Amino acid sequence: MKTVALVIIDVQKGFDDPSWGSRNNPQAEARIELLLSTWRKNSQPIIHVQHCSLESNSPLRPDQPGNEFKDEARPMAGEKQLTKTVNSAFIGTDLEEYLRSCAIESLVIVGLTTDHCVSTTTRMAGNLGFKVSLVSDATATFDRRGNDGTHYSASDIHNIHLASLDGEFCVVRTTEQVLSELASNI
Amino acid sequence: MKTVALVIIDVQKGFDDPSWGSRNNPQAEARIELLLSTWRKNSQPIIHVQHCSLESNSPLRPDQPGNEFKDEARPMAGEKQLTKTVNSAFIGTDLEEYLRSCAIESLVIVGLTTDHCVSTTTRMAGNLGFKVSLVSDATATFDRRGNDGTHYSASDIHNIHLASLDGEFCVVRTTEQVLSELASNI
Numbered sequence: 001m002k003t004v005a006l007v008i009i010d011v012q013k014g015f016d017d018p019s020w021g022s023r024n025n026p027q028a029e030a031r032i033e034l035l036l037s038t039w040r041k042n043s044q045p046i047i048h049v050q051h052c053s054l055e056s057n058s059p060l061r062p063d064q065p066g067n068e069f070k071d072e073a074r075p076m077a078g079e080k081q082l083t084k085t086v087n088s089a090f091i092g093t094d095l096e097e098y099l100r101s102c103a104i105e106s107l108v109i110v111g112l113t114t115d116h117c118v119s120t121t122t123r124m125a126g127n128l129g130f131k132v133s134l135v136s137d138a139t140a141t142f143d144r145r146g147n148d149g150t151h152y153s154a155s156d157i158h159n160i161h162l163a164s165l166d167g168e169f170c171v172v173r174t175t176e177q178v179l180s181e182l183a184s185n186i
Numbered sequence: 187m188k189t190v191a192l193v194i195i196d197v198q199k200g201f202d203d204p205s206w207g208s209r210n211n212p213q214a215e216a217r218i219e220l221l222l223s224t225w226r227k228n229s230q231p232i233i234h235v236q237h238c239s240l241e242s243n244s245p246l247r248p249d250q251p252g253n254e255f256k257d258e259a260r261p262m263a264g265e266k267q268l269t270k271t272v273n274s275a276f277i278g279t280d281l282e283e284y285l286r287s288c289a290i291e292s293l294v295i296v297g298l299t300t301d302h303c304v305s306t307t308t309r310m311a312g313n314l315g316f317k318v319s320l321v322s323d324a325t326a327t328f329d330r331r332g333n334d335g336t337h338y339s340a341s342d343i344h345n346i347h348l349a350s351l352d353g354e355f356c357v358v359r360t361t362e363q364v365l366s367e368l369a370s371n372i
Contacts, residue, residue, distance in 0.1 A: 147348070164302065
């Protein structure tokens with residue numbers, strides 16, 4: 001079977017902090033848990049990415065309880081883990097070197113948040129030559145305000161970012177599509 | 187005065203091809219021309235990025251007339267030029283090395299398209315530690331369709347991408363704000 005790594009980005013307790021505002025895709029963590037357990041059953045590689053913020057007030061700082069992985073995405077012994085301090089999981093980490101050394105060419109990317117760390121990592125992965133599936137219902141983001149004061153909903157941000165990424169940096173798929181492809185690949 | 191490089195991304199004739207669909211910010215090239223002439227008057231560094239697509243049907247392929255720079259963004263002798271084949275101007279190029287060797291820490295980014303090459307380059311620049319101003323009226327994009335068939339307008343895509351980038355990877359500014367900052371910096 002083809003090797004496909006599941007890359008789980010920043011699924012950490014700090015994202016439950018109310019300071020982030022309203023979120024879309026409340027089921028994303030359940031989808032990630034399902035993908036993770038299926039990846040384990042199939043002995044496919046899993047990469048856990050943890051954000052260790054350098055910002056003074058971030059709940060994702062290493063000294064904050066929010067730095068911990070959420071229960072749905074807790075790594076198991078033997079699974080690759082890496083920490084990062086910026087949005088891209090390829091900057092300041094050994095991710096590219098690790099993937100090349102394992103001859104992994106295909107990635108399934110999930111996690112938080114769609115338009116920040118997930119988008120940035122997906123863009124770099126695609127531009128570095130990896131084949132990426134981005135899972136639309138296993139990613140999520142938060143409402144944001146433009147610098148002109150306009151309010152944008154999490155779901156509009158999420159959907160527009162997926163439209164910009166799809167076909168250019170990755171293929172956007174649902175959890176169901178990814179699981180059915182994995183099953184047909186066995 | 188502080189050194190600030192103007193990075194002009196993919197302002198090439200191929201983007202006038204009707205196959206891209208409807209665009210926002212028709213004045214972007216005029217704004218870029220104004221920024222470029224001001225940068226020249228101030229002897230600040232200018233970096234011209236040219237996309238050399240590897241895709242068989244792209245008007246931006248090196249063997250197509252659309253690969254040429256638009257008149258408003260034509261490089262002059264002595265200005266740094268680089269070509270790229272992916273979205274990020276930092277991948278497969280010497281851009282980071284060039285900026286470090288010139289001790290350039292601050293960038294003003296303009297060009298096409300907001301959500302593809304401009305966003306990807308801005309994200310990597312910010313994550314690599316550069317201070318980035320992204321110019322809202324000197325960038326533009328095209329309508330896109332999501333993989334569920336939903337149509338998104340160029341201006342909604344543009345505005346949402348700027349909202350996601352602002353404060354996280356860069357500061358979003360208008361041409362007028364950038365020019366007034368440059369003037370006060372002299």
